[in-house]
Amino acid sequence: MQRPTIADIARRAGVSKGAVSFALNGRPGVSEATRARILRVAEEINWRPHSAARALGGARADAVGLVIARPARTLGVEPFFARLLSGLQAEFSSQSIALHLMIVEDTRAEIEIYRSWVSERRVDGLVLIDLKVRDPRIAVVEQLKIPAVVVGGPGRHGRVSSVWADDRAAMLSAVEYLAVLGHTRIAHVSGLPEFQHTQRRSRALRDAATRLKLPRARSLHTDFSDAQGAAATRKLLAGAGRPTAIIYDSDLMAVAGLGVALEMGVAVPHELSIISFDDSVLAQLTHPSLTALSRDTYRFGVQAAQAMTAVLADPTKTKNHKTETPRLITRESTSPTRN
Amino acid sequence: MQRPTIADIARRAGVSKGAVSFALNGRPGVSEATRARILRVAEEINWRPHSAARALGGARADAVGLVIARPARTLGVEPFFARLLSGLQAEFSSQSIALHLMIVEDTRAEIEIYRSWVSERRVDGLVLIDLKVRDPRIAVVEQLKIPAVVVGGPGRHGRVSSVWADDRAAMLSAVEYLAVLGHTRIAHVSGLPEFQHTQRRSRALRDAATRLKLPRARSLHTDFSDAQGAAATRKLLAGAGRPTAIIYDSDLMAVAGLGVALEMGVAVPHELSIISFDDSVLAQLTHPSLTALSRDTYRFGVQAAQAMTAVLADPTKTKNHKTETPRLITRESTSPTRN
DNA sequence: CGGCAATGATAAACCGGTCTAGTGAACGGA
DNA sequence: TCCGTTCACTAGACCGGTTTATCATTGCCG
Numbered sequence: 001m002q003r004p005t006i007a008d009i010a011r012r013a014g015v016s017k018g019a020v021s022f023a024l025n026g027r028p029g030v031s032e033a034t035r036a037r038i039l040r041v042a043e044e045i046n047w048r049p050h051s052a053a054r055a056l057g058g059a060r061a062d063a064v065g066l067v068i069a070r071p072a073r074t075l076g077v078e079p080f081f082a083r084l085l086s087g088l089q090a091e092f093s094s095q096s097i098a099l100h101l102m103i104v105e106d107t108r109a110e111i112e113i114y115r116s117w118v119s120e121r122r123v124d125g126l127v128l129i130d131l132k133v134r135d136p137r138i139a140v141v142e143q144l145k146i147p148a149v150v151v152g153g154p155g156r157h158g159r160v161s162s163v164w165a166d167d168r169a170a171m172l173s174a175v176e177y178l179a180v181l182g183h184t185r186i187a188h189v190s191g192l193p194e195f196q197h198t199q200r201r202s203r204a205l206r207d208a209a210t211r212l213k214l215p216r217a218r219s220l221h222t223d224f225s226d227a228q229g230a231a232a233t234r235k236l237l238a239g240a241g242r243p244t245a246i247i248y249d250s251d252l253m254a255v256a257g258l259g260v261a262l263e264m265g266v267a268v269p270h271e272l273s274i275i276s277f278d279d280s281v282l283a284q285l286t287h288p289s290l291t292a293l294s295r296d297t298y299r300f301g302v303q304a305a306q307a308m309t310a311v312l313a314d315p316t317k318t319k320n321h322k323t324e325t326p327r328l329i330t331r332e333s334t335s336p337t338r339n
Numbered sequence: 340m341q342r343p344t345i346a347d348i349a350r351r352a353g354v355s356k357g358a359v360s361f362a363l364n365g366r367p368g369v370s371e372a373t374r375a376r377i378l379r380v381a382e383e384i385n386w387r388p389h390s391a392a393r394a395l396g397g398a399r400a401d402a403v404g405l406v407i408a409r410p411a412r413t414l415g416v417e418p419f420f421a422r423l424l425s426g427l428q429a430e431f432s433s434q435s436i437a438l439h440l441m442i443v444e445d446t447r448a449e450i451e452i453y454r455s456w457v458s459e460r461r462v463d464g465l466v467l468i469d470l471k472v473r474d475p476r477i478a479v480v481e482q483l484k485i486p487a488v489v490v491g492g493p494g495r496h497g498r499v500s501s502v503w504a505d506d507r508a509a510m511l512s513a514v515e516y517l518a519v520l521g522h523t524r525i526a527h528v529s530g531l532p533e534f535q536h537t538q539r540r541s542r543a544l545r546d547a548a549t550r551l552k553l554p555r556a557r558s559l560h561t562d563f564s565d566a567q568g569a570a571a572t573r574k575l576l577a578g579a580g581r582p583t584a585i586i587y588d589s590d591l592m593a594v595a596g597l598g599v600a601l602e603m604g605v606a607v608p609h610e611l612s613i614i615s616f617d618d619s620v621l622a623q624l625t626h627p628s629l630t631a632l633s634r635d636t637y638r639f640g641v642q643a644a645q646a647m648t649a650v651l652a653d654p655t656k657t658k659n660h661k662t663e664t665p666r667l668i669t670r671e672s673t674s675p676t677r678n
Numbered sequence: 679c680g681g682c683a684a685t686g687a688t689a690a691a692c693c694g695g696t697c698t699a700g701t702g703a704a705c706g707g708a
Numbered sequence: 709t710c711c712g713t714t715c716a717c718t719a720g721a722c723c724g725g726t727t728t729a730t731c732a733t734t735g736c737c738g
Contacts, residue, residue, distance in 0.1 A: 003458065005723090005724055005725080006724070006725065007724075007725095015687075015688085016687065016688045016689070017688090017689090017724090017725080017726090018687075018688065018689080018690095018726080018727080018728095019686080019687060019688075020725095021725065021726055021727080022686095022687090022726095025726085028685090028686095029685085029686070029687075030686065030687075031685080031686060031687090034686080034687085048454075048455060048458040048459055049459060049724090049725075050395070050458075050459055050460055050723085050724050050725065051391075051394075051459040051460065051461050052390075052391040052392075052393075052394035052395045052400070052459075052460050052723085052724080052725090053391075053395050053693090053723070053724035053725040053726090054391075054724085054725060054726080055390075055391035055693095055725095056389070056391045056392050056395050056692090056693045056694065056695085056723090056724080056725070056726090057692075057693050057724090057725060057726045057727075058692095058693065058726085059693095059725085059726070061391070063439075063461075081421060082420060082421055085440075085442070086442055089440070089441060089442040090442070093441055093442075093443070098439050098440075098441065098456075098461065099439070099440050099441065100402075100437050100438070100439065100440075101424075101428070101437075101438050101439075101440045102428065102432055102437065102438065103424070103425055103428040103429070103432075104432070115387075116387060117437075119342065119387040119389075120387055120388060120389060120390040120391075121389055121390060121391055122390050122402075122437065226620050226624060252620070252624075255624050256620075256624055259624050259625075259626060262626050281565050281591070281595075282621070284565075285565060285591075285594050285595055285598050286598075286625075287598060287601050342694095344693090344694055344695080345694070345695065346694075346695095354717075354718085355717065355718045355719070356694090356695080356696090356718090356719090356720095357696085357697075357698095357717075357718065357719080357720090358716080358717055358718075359695095360695070360696060360697080361696095361697095361716095361717090364696085367715090367716095368715090368716070368717075369716065369717075370715085370716060370717090373716080373717085388694090388695075389693085389694050389695065391693085391694080391695090392693070392694035392695035392696085392723090393694085393695060393696080394695095394723095395693090395694080395695070395696090395722090395723045395724065395725085396694090396695060396696040396697075396722075396723050397696080397722095397723065398695080398696065398723095
């Protein structure tokens with residue numbers, strides 16, 4: 001038989017299509033005996049729902065959309081995305097929800113994709129990452145009236161849930177640690193300045209610097225690429241009164257920075273301490289290995305997916321979920337200052 | 340108005356639903372004047388196709404499926420997947436084809452996903468990666484009668500297209516290069532032995548060793564993780580008559596191996612040359628930087644996607660597309676042997 | 679025992695497209 | 709002038725589910 005349908009089940013079980021639909025979806029309207037019989041027949045002929053037919057009736061598409069708007073070049077290297085993706089996946093697939101993925105150039109394109117996915121009813125919800133300051137996507141998502149979860153920015157997004165980590169506390173812990181080690185000239189090689197998490201980190205550094213009376217704490221912005229990470233490091237190390245410690249917003253940039261220090265004959269950690277604001281094998285493989293702010297990115301993905309399924313189940317119940325704060329894992333790239 | 344449908348267009352344009360369908364799909368049956376009028380109305384009311392409704396009529400889902408069956412742990416780090424994904428994406432999105440992505444634990448689960456996606460008509464085609472020796476997925480895909488493209492294994496898969504690189508030639512070029520530098524004891528830290536590309540590389544090494552009369556050329560299998568890459572390196576360097584050159588199947592393992600060499604006081608490249616069978620920023624960031632077999636993985640993804648769209652357009656026309664052979668990029672991790 | 683509600687089931691409408699059979703008009707050739 | 713063909717378009721079935729209106733039974737209560 002070519003692809004069994006509920007009509008086939010109905011015929012074989014001697015009931016109507018409607019009864020089959022009720023039985024298969026676990027809703028009232030059929031007796032337990034009939035339900036069991038229908039389920040048995042469905043099993044027998046190996047019936048599977050036709051997702052399109054379901055979606056047509058206005059029902060769910062059983063899919064969630066994720067659009068990543070970063071240049072492919074940086075994307076390929078960042079371990080962050082792949083791990084986040086794995087986590088999202090794990091949770092979604094346990095709920096039989098598929099992930100629609102798209103990689104685009106910019107936010108304009110991203111918004112366009114959102115519009116078409118929603119109007120084509122391809123997805124039931126959207127996962128937004130890399131939240132920007134005054135992010136235009138929030139308004140679009142609200143206007144489209146589709147459940148959404150923002151990954152990486154704290155709450156207050158109206159009907160949109162959010163899942164985020166306390167970057168501020170993490171940055172403060174790193175700066176305090178460096179201060180205890182005697183560092184006073186601390187620099188920060190950050191990511192794109194329009195990202196909210198970048199701003200939170202830069203601000204935390206400034207605040208800590210003021211409180212701890214550290215001069216010249218400054219943030220240099222980059223596009224997250226290893227090239228710009230290296231360039232920023234070169235600039236920092238070449239100037240007068242160069243920093244004795246640098247905090248990088250990603251492990252990739254930290255590794256690139258470490259390379260520059262080696263090139264320039266600056267000893268790590270004796271002359272320069274390095275902290276990576278993201279941990280992965282990368283940070284552990286280098287020599288010296290990198291002290292890092294570590295968190296379970298996979299788990300972060302799982303939590304984001306859970307927030308998504310929660311808001312899918314009840315769109316009125318959005319939540320603002322703060323996850324584990326990245327913990328400082330000390331390795332070989334940090335040490336007390338010499339004096 | 341709540342979500343315009345073709346019925347709305349038909350009403351406003353004063354024609355039938357059928358005419359609208361013909362006009363929107365660029366097929367004969369309407370005059371140019373009417374077609375233009377219909378398109379204008381569709382534009383006006385901002386109509387978008389309802390993908391589910393289309394798919395229901397047996398038409399295309401405009402989506403392609405990709406299932407990755409590797410442990411999340413290794414996945415997160417390999418730059419390879421992210422770059423391949425970007426390439427696939429770029430091509431698919433230019434054709435307005437969405438990508439259905441799923442990450443699973445093993446091939447059994449992968450096959451199960453294929454079955455449900457196909458029977459739920461979620462995808463029009465499948466992209467298979469990490470081809471194994473006597474891969475059970477080939478038979479499943481043929482049985483499901485769904486267009487498919489195999490990434491990474493050469494042809495002869497019946498109705499399935501394939502896109503692959505000449506691992507053998509690449510391995511031979513690396514071994515010959517090492518031989519010219521005077522190396523005779525060459526080892527290979529490979530990936531999972533059940534993968535076809537692993538086997539092709541191992542066999543190429545054996546053949547080259549025989550031809551060039553190199554003793555002890557051997558392959559050590561790993562699971563692609565940095566941990567096993569490091570372990571294999573340790574084993575190789577600890578033994579008597581240790582190799583003077585090691586070829587790693589991925590840049591991640593090469594970096595891990597480099598770390599082990601440093602730990603054990605084996606100088607690279609003076610006492611040990613290292614070649615990575617995969618290139619990325621990772622290989623360039625280390626010190627010394629790694630000589631690598633490089634290819635444009637992004638482009639590889641694009642080509643795979645093109646093979647997919649070709650076979651979607653005409654399922655009878657499968658092709659066996661050999662892509663660019665990885666070229667050896669020499670960097671600092673290889674040098675002539677000392678004697 | 680009559681009336682009413684709850685239960686189990688059915689038939690048919692519906693979702694938004696695609697596609698086929700059919701219709702009417704215009705046109706061309708003999 | 710008449711028939712056959714082509715063209716432009718329409719009406720309606722159809723895809724595979726969900727959902728609603730309806731109906732027959734049964735059970736309960738006063």
